[in-house]
Amino acid sequence: MSFDQRKVEINKQMILMPINTGVSEKDILKQAEEKKLQPEMMEWRIDYFKDVVLMNRLLEVTGKVKNVMGTIPILITFRSQKFGGKTELDSEDAYLNLVKIVIDFKLGYAVDIEQGHVSDRVKGLIKDAKSKEVQVVLF
Secondary structure (H helix, E strand, O other), rough: EEEOOOOOOOOOOEEEEOOOOOOOOOHHHHHHHHHHOOEEEEEEEHHOOOOOOOHHHHHHHHHHHHHHHOOOEEEEEEHHHHHOOOOOOHHHHHHHHHHHHHHHHOOOHHHHHHEOOOHHHHHHHHHHHOOOOOOOOOO
């Protein structure tokens, strides 16, 4: 198994290509263009995206990332600062609402959900994701 900033490989098979340093739309799409590495999945760390709290921008850039990635599934992750993320939202509600938007609009094939939040709401998000056929990764 090997790790570097651009990919995770197991037995020389690329599993995941994280796009986690793009702050601007241009940076994000440039990194997405590197898909020629052909990972099995791409992780987009939206906590690095400077416009993550602007829903219209998040939806717009997500559409462009999906277009660039083609059939490669996307894992959407917002990592809170307390868990090592780049951006902190105003409240726990803001985090949970953002995850709900990711699920409701099917921004990715999968969503990463932090377990360290109100358990009833996290359980509800997991249920919503399953009903919308969005895979869940629990952190």
